[in-house]
Amino acid sequence: MKLKKILFAAVSAGAMMLAAPSFAATELSVQRFFGACDADFGTNTDPTKAVGECGIITSLINKFNADNPDVHVNVTTVEWPGYDQLTAQFASGDAPDIVTIHESVLSDYQSKGLLMPLDDLLKSVSVTPDAFTDAARNGATKDGKIYGLPIDSWTMLYHVNLDLFKQAGLVNADGTPIFPKSPEELLAQAEQFKQKTGKPYFVQNLANETALYTRNLYTYLFQQDSDFFADPKHVKLNTPEAKKVVEMYKAIFEKGYTTTDLDYGGSINAFLAGEGGVHLNGTWVVGDYNAQSETKGTALNKGGYAVYPYPQLFGGTHAQYADGHTWAVSQKDRTPEQIAAIGKFLKFFADNDFEWSRTGHLPAYKAVITSDAFKALPHRNTISAVADLGKPLPSAVQRQFAIQDIIGEEMSAAISGQKDVDTALADMESRVNELLANI
Amino acid sequence: MADRLAMSPTATLAVGVRAPTADIYAPQWRNFIFVAPFLFFFTTLLLFPLLWGMWLSFHKADTFSSGNFVGLGNYARLYHDKVFLQSIWNTFYFVLLTVPTLALIGLFLALCLNRRTRTAAVLRTLFFSSSVLSVTIVTLIWRIVFIPNVGLLSTIYGWFGATAPAFISDPSLAMVGIAIATIWWCIGLPMMLFLSALQQIPQDIYEAAALDNANRWQTLRSITLPSIKRTFILVIIIQIVLQFQLFGQAWLMTRGGPNNLTKPIVLYIYDTAFRRWDLGLGAAASEILFILILVAAMAQYLVTRSRGDQA
Numbered sequence: 130m131k132l133k134k135i136l137f138a139a140v141s142a143g144a145m146m147l148a149a150p151s152f153a154a155t156e157l158s159v160q161r162f163f164g165a166c167d168a169d170f171g172t173n174t175d176p177t178k179a180v181g182e183c184g185i186i187t188s189l190i191n192k193f194n195a196d197n198p199d200v201h202v203n204v205t206t207v208e209w210p211g212y213d214q215l216t217a218q219f220a221s222g223d224a225p226d227i228v229t230i231h232e233s234v235l236s237d238y239q240s241k242g243l244l245m246p247l248d249d250l251l252k253s254v255s256v257t258p259d260a261f262t263d264a265a266r267n268g269a270t271k272d273g274k275i276y277g278l279p280i281d282s283w284t285m286l287y288h289v290n291l292d293l294f295k296q297a298g299l300v301n302a303d304g305t306p307i308f309p310k311s312p313e314e315l316l317a318q319a320e321q322f323k324q325k326t327g328k329p330y331f332v333q334n335l336a337n338e339t340a341l342y343t344r345n346l347y348t349y350l351f352q353q354d355s356d357f358f359a360d361p362k363h364v365k366l367n368t369p370e371a372k373k374v375v376e377m378y379k380a381i382f383e384k385g386y387t388t389t390d391l392d393y394g395g396s397i398n399a400f401l402a403g404e405g406g407v408h409l410n411g412t413w414v415v416g417d418y419n420a421q422s423e424t425k426g427t428a429l430n431k432g433g434y435a436v437y438p439y440p441q442l443f444g445g446t447h448a449q450y451a452d453g454h455t456w457a458v459s460q461k462d463r464t465p466e467q468i469a470a471i472g473k474f475l476k477f478f479a480d481n482d483f484e485w486s487r488t489g490h491l492p493a494y495k496a497v498i499t500s501d502a503f504k505a506l507p508h509r510n511t512i513s514a515v516a517d518l519g520k521p522l523p524s525a526v527q528r529q530f531a532i533q534d535i536i537g538e539e540m541s542a543a544i545s546g547q548k549d550v551d552t553a554l555a556d557m558e559s560r561v562n563e564l565l566a567n568i
Numbered sequence: 569m570a571d572r573l574a575m576s577p578t579a580t581l582a583v584g585v586r587a588p589t590a591d592i593y594a595p596q597w598r599n600f601i602f603v604a605p606f607l608f609f610f611t612t613l614l615l616f617p618l619l620w621g622m623w624l625s626f627h628k629a630d631t632f633s634s635g636n637f638v639g640l641g642n643y644a645r646l647y648h649d650k651v652f653l654q655s656i657w658n659t660f661y662f663v664l665l666t667v668p669t670l671a672l673i674g675l676f677l678a679l680c681l682n683r684r685t686r687t688a689a690v691l692r693t694l695f696f697s698s699s700v701l702s703v704t705i706v707t708l709i710w711r712i713v714f715i716p717n718v719g720l721l722s723t724i725y726g727w728f729g730a731t732a733p734a735f736i737s738d739p740s741l742a743m744v745g746i747a748i749a750t751i752w753w754c755i756g757l758p759m760m761l762f763l764s765a766l767q768q769i770p771q772d773i774y775e776a777a778a779l780d781n782a783n784r785w786q787t788l789r790s791i792t793l794p795s796i797k798r799t800f801i802l803v804i805i806i807q808i809v810l811q812f813q814l815f816g817q818a819w820l821m822t823r824g825g826p827n828n829l830t831k832p833i834v835l836y837i838y839d840t841a842f843r844r845w846d847l848g849l850g851a852a853a854s855e856i857l858f859i860l861i862l863v864a865a866m867a868q869y870l871v872t873r874s875r876g877d878q879a
Contacts, residue, residue: 212843339825542826568630
């Protein structure tokens with residue numbers, strides 16, 4: 130009798146366990162970079178109260194979970210950019226449902242059939258590609274289909290310490306900074322800045338860095354109308370245009386117009402401590418730097434903070450390198466509930482793109498970029514121009530992060546004097562082409 | 569021996585009726601069961617990946633598909649790849665920087681701390697404690713020391729109005745910086761091995777030397793060092809094999825930079841196979857590393873053996 134009871138209890142417990150999932154929320158695994166900040170924003174469900182990339186994305190996902198009790202999003206935060214881990218996850222068949230991927234990297238995974246085309250799913254939740262900005266739509270489209278929900282467009286910017294610019298005599302009558310119009314002018318202004326302030330014109334993170342060098346090169350090649358990726362399988366970098374750019378940065382390095390041994394975190398600290406005039410950093414720090422400039426006692430509060438696109442130094446088209454972040458969805462078998470949950474998540478981010486644009490990134494939606502609320506955000510009057518200036522590499526170019534590493538390594542060697550400029554450019558070109566030839 | 573056991577007393581007692589006896593040393597298939605668990609893991613986790621790696625190195629393969637047979641194509645690409653050749657040199661340079669230093673400092677610490685005092689025990693624990701840390705923590709600590717402007721080194725140099733050497737970004741110092749962090753991290757094992765060897769030297773030899781009026785230096789040179797010669801070679805072999813596999817410190821401290829000057833072979837393999845998805849080339853590079861470690865270990869083994877024979 131006792132045994133029968135135990136058996137009955139066990140069967141009932143088993144049945145309940147089996148039945149339980151049907152009442153549970155649909156689980157979604159989301160993997161992202163942008164850092165971890167649970168101590169500050171782990172429980173915040175009001176994105177309007179958050180600042181910076183990490184704060185805003187954490188709060189947005191918290192809000193999504195709170196608003197949608199039938200869906201539960203489990204977030205894994207990876208170190209930027211997280212592609213080594215993602216590749217391993219795809220290879221082992223354990224990819225997250227939704228993952229942050231740069232527009233420049235989408236084609237790597239899309240070309241292997243690892244990502245789900247989102248056209249139909251987005252249509253089912255009333256998000257249509259014509260709502261995206263041109264830059265976002267082009268960046269997220271591969272082979273005529275949308276492979277990622279764009280959330281922004283980003284680029285590198287001139288973040289300016291106005292106090293030091295005033296000391297250097299590099300401000301107009303209206304208080305705006307004076308920027309150079311040619312490489313020669315840049316070097317002259319940097320010299321003037323150094324003489325008057327005793328500090329370097331640039332704050333750059335050059336210690337074992339690759340991305341910054343490469344983005345700078347792309348920008349100034351675009352400004353010379355150099356079509357270095359005319360063939361997406363073959364790059365041309367051993368050119369007079371590239372040489373001009375590298376030699377300009379080499380002169381900046383040799384004449385002490387830049388910080389030299391700082392890593393990324395160190396460069397942010399140095400700029401915030403007022404150790405240089407212009408910090409070359411991305412759209413993503415605009416929100417944080419602006420918040421700093423409004424805090425009394427900081428170096429940026431002293432004379433103000435301003436932010437601008439890269440100045441036009443060459444005679445070609447006004448342009449600068451840009452990229453964008455997207456939410457991509459891995460290709461796997463899913464239940465209709467799971468697909469619907471993913472649709473809800475993507476729709477939520479499309480609807481909340483304004484909050485994300487407070488980071489400093491440019492919105493991926495026409496309705497947001499033209500809205501009064503966006504225009505009223507600080508510094509957007511100066512940086513909105515990037516929406517038209519921003520130019521990515523051709524989308525057919527694969528392994529853009531690996532290419533970025535090669536170009537950055539060789540530029541670093543040339544600028545710091547480890548190699549002469551011609552050798553570095555020749556090596557850069559042959560290494561990139563070797564990589565592309567073996568895909 | 570087996571034959572003698574087979575002719576057991578039972579057989580001699582019953583003359584003419586030789587009872588069949590079990591030869592416990594005869595090969596029997598069921599004995600295989602005892603080694604099967606080991607063989608299973610050895611085959612699946614070691615042998616199979618080794619052979620698969622060799623197979624991959626002859627193919628053009630990426631992370632998501634394996635392609636055509638290319639023969640020695642990947643090896644030819646490695647031969648012409650300046651970065652790979654640089655990474656081989658970097659690895660040897662790193663081994664050269666760390667292994668002798670680890671052996672000498674390890675020996676020095678062991679000689680100093682080979683006493684039965686409380687202070688020596690505390691210091692032994694302290695010197696060994698860094699070995700239990702993970703590579704992430706070790707590199708984090710040393711980044712805090714080396715980082716420009718706000719790092720420990722910068723602060724100390726700042727007191728004297730000097731600029732600290734840029735151990736993370738200076739082309740001539742970056743590998744030295746990684747070597748310093750590695751030596752600090754790995755010093756525990758050589759020290760312990762030397763300590764155990766020192767404690768095995770019979771005390772009476774030292775007593776005899778004392779009676780002969782041998783001074784400290786003579787005792788060290790004629791008794792201590794010859795007695796721990798084999799341990800010294802063991803430490804060298806272990807450290808060569810370990811340091812050839814440098815990866816974590818270089819990846820976390822310098823990312824292989826500046827301009828690949830701190831990129832060791834393992835980081836080259838990681839970069840090629842997992843970041844560029846060129847799995848075939850990565851596999852070929854790992855076969856080269858396999859051969860290098862094998863040659864280094866064999867050379868050391870042969871040197872040890874021939875010296876041992878002469879002695």
